[in-house]
Amino acid sequence: MKKILIIEDDESVRKELEELLSNASYEVLTLESYTNMLEDILSMYPDLILLDINIPYMNGEMLLKNLRKVSDIPVIMVTSKNTEIDEVLSMSYGADDYITKPYNPTILLLRIGAVLKRGEKNIADVILYHDLSIEIKKGIAKKGSEEIILTKNEMIIFLYLYERMGSIVSRDELMTELWNNDEYINDNALTVNISRLRSKLRELGVEDAIETRKGQGYILL
Amino acid sequence: MKLRDYLKDNFFIIVLVFLTYFIIYSFMIGFKIIGEFRLCFTILYFLLFILLFLYDYFRKYFFYKEILSKLDLLDEKYLICELVSKPSFLDGEILYQMLYEINKSMNENIRDYRVKINDFKEYVELWIHEVKLPLSALILYTHNKKVDKTLVKEIQRIDNYLEQILYYIRSENTEVDYIIKKVDLNKVIRDVLLKNKDILLERGIDVVSDAQKLQVLTDYKWLEFMINQVISNSMKYMRDILNKKIEIKAYKQENSIVLEIFDNGMGIPECDIGRVFNKTFTGQNGRKVPGSTGMGLYIVSNLCKKLGHKLEIESEVGKYTKVRFIFDDNLFYSEVRNKE
Numbered sequence: 330m331k332k333i334l335i336i337e338d339d340e341s342v343r344k345e346l347e348e349l350l351s352n353a354s355y356e357v358l359t360l361e362s363y364t365n366m367l368e369d370i371l372s373m374y375p376d377l378i379l380l381d382i383n384i385p386y387m388n389g390e391m392l393l394k395n396l397r398k399v400s401d402i403p404v405i406m407v408t409s410k411n412t413e414i415d416e417v418l419s420m421s422y423g424a425d426d427y428i429t430k431p432y433n434p435t436i437l438l439l440r441i442g443a444v445l446k447r448g449e450k451n452i453a454d455v456i457l458y459h460d461l462s463i464e465i466k467k468g469i470a471k472k473g474s475e476e477i478i479l480t481k482n483e484m485i486i487f488l489y490l491y492e493r494m495g496s497i498v499s500r501d502e503l504m505t506e507l508w509n510n511d512e513y514i515n516d517n518a519l520t521v522n523i524s525r526l527r528s529k530l531r532e533l534g535v536e537d538a539i540e541t542r543k544g545q546g547y548i549l550l
Numbered sequence: 551m552k553l554r555d556y557l558k559d560n561f562f563i564i565v566l567v568f569l570t571y572f573i574i575y576s577f578m579i580g581f582k583i584i585g586e587f588r589l590c591f592t593i594l595y596f597l598l599f600i601l602l603f604l605y606d607y608f609r610k611y612f613f614y615k616e617i618l619s620k621l622d623l624l625d626e627k628y629l630i631c632e633l634v635s636k637p638s639f640l641d642g643e644i645l646y647q648m649l650y651e652i653n654k655s656m657n658e659n660i661r662d663y664r665v666k667i668n669d670f671k672e673y674v675e676l677w678i679h680e681v682k683l684p685l686s687a688l689i690l691y692t693h694n695k696k697v698d699k700t701l702v703k704e705i706q707r708i709d710n711y712l713e714q715i716l717y718y719i720r721s722e723n724t725e726v727d728y729i730i731k732k733v734d735l736n737k738v739i740r741d742v743l744l745k746n747k748d749i750l751l752e753r754g755i756d757v758v759s760d761a762q763k764l765q766v767l768t769d770y771k772w773l774e775f776m777i778n779q780v781i782s783n784s785m786k787y788m789r790d791i792l793n794k795k796i797e798i799k800a801y802k803q804e805n806s807i808v809l810e811i812f813d814n815g816m817g818i819p820e821c822d823i824g825r826v827f828n829k830t831f832t833g834q835n836g837r838k839v840p841g842s843t844g845m846g847l848y849i850v851s852n853l854c855k856k857l858g859h860k861l862e863i864e865s866e867v868g869k870y871t872k873v874r875f876i877f878d879d880n881l882f883y884s885e886v887r888n889k890e
Contacts, residue, residue: 339683345690409682413729413771431686431709434693508744513757
């Protein structure tokens with residue numbers, strides 16, 4: 330389980346963030362005090378830090394600057410200051426991403442996922458699912474010599490479900506992921522894409538790959 | 551200062567000069583002074599006064615000419631005292647001293663107001679950032695507790711209004727707080743559309759976007775705000791039809807890149823379209839749709855002016871509205887691109 334450290338001094342935001350992240354199956358760490366932040370951070374070995382700019386004692390940007398001298402733990406700056414100057418400054422101090430409050434929670438999770446993924450060097454081009462091999466870049470699903478082409482949307486949906494195999498993914502999450510990839514489809518199109526993906530997987534012999542959970546979403550088995 | 555006006559102004563003195571001349575002249579005749587002497591006297595007398603008047607006229611003429619022409623060229627007219635040299639005649643000196651004192655006190659006044667306005671702006675900005683904290687907590691809360699989406703939409707409306715006042719303040723501010731750099735149009739459009747995703751989907755508005763991987767030079771956050779305003783308008787003034795849509799595209803024109811946002815909404819009447827960028831103008835559509843402030847497009851056009859982008863709007867009632875941002879593809883830009 331990945332460990333995420335939240336540095337945020339607004340208590341209600343911090344509590345809700347903790348809940349959001351632990352629901353998304355991350356281990357959540359928080360700071361007890363803001364006096365010895367650098368040492369505290371380093372002793373916790375987090376995989377990622379969500380850092381607010383307005384924190385007591387030391388500005389978030391300064392903390393980041395000091396942290397970068399000794400460590401390259403991924404840092405996402407979170408702030409309600411939304412000028413480009415703040416963002417450019419943060420990025421130049423070595424932030425991996427910059428998100429302004431109030432943020433959409435689904436998008437926050439996507440961005441966290443993206444930054445964490447950047448850390449893992451080898452992202453496979455080919456993934457195995459049951460007895461199928463899915464070639465991501467070519468956009469095809471293979472079983473032996475049988476090949477079926479997946480459209481860009483179907484691939485996005487499949488990958489998103491695959492990364493969360495066995496847990497329920499809501500339609501809203503899928504929609505956000507698709508829109509995040511510049512595919513601005515509507516509700517009907519999402520339904521169509523999922524049923525098409527389902528039938529393509531069936532053609533390759535994987536029956537009932539995607540299960541519908543009424544009112545909750547989909548789950549890849 | 552024209553010579554005629556000057557003479558008119560000194561009419562009484564001139565009459566006195568002539569009167570004195572005639573009195574002296576009649577005395578001369580009375581005392582039987584010879585004609586040659588009288589002629590000499592006449593010439594010398596008038597020459598003296600002509601010289602006196604000319605001297606007086608010209609030193610005033612040059613001072614006022616300088617002050618008037620500089621005043622004409624000056625944008626901030628109250629700075630005139632800094633620019634003219636001190637006059638050498640009494641009236642002028644008094645005038646100059648008065649101007650100087652008046653300006654000084656006005657400048658102090660202006661400074662006070664500036665400081666007050668700046669403090670106010672700073673406080674409002676700070677305040678907006680403070681308000682965003684509970685808003686963030688609320689959004690996270692609704693997500694965690696899986697509360698109805700209507701709540702999220704209302705929170706988003708608050709956020710939109712907050713952004714509007716934030717950018718209003720920024721657009722009126724003389725200080726520069728933007729950074730011009732390369733901005734990927736696809737990315738800005740994506741950020742804006744993601745923000746409005748729920749409302750777009752709920753209202754059944756189809757979105758098509760094709761920015762052709764074009765990049766423009768602008769401030770990312772400002773552009774994001776501007777596109778968001780335009781799209782909010784598109785959503786707000788949508789007609790109740792079957793295939794509602796918003797189409798965003800970007801393309802190259804000679805020396806510029808155009809970002810066009812099209813919607814097939816209710817459109818803007820011809821009599822209103824010239825005024826949509828005016829402050830607090832709401833027009834006919836404003837009366838149809840609740841919550842029109844007439845500020846959105848005004849702020850957008852102001853920001854565009856600051857960034858040096860052109861903004862165009864085109865519409866037909868009951869059919870469509872098109873808003874175009876035109877980004878100059880300037881020399882610096884092609885220089886940057888050639889290096890890559």
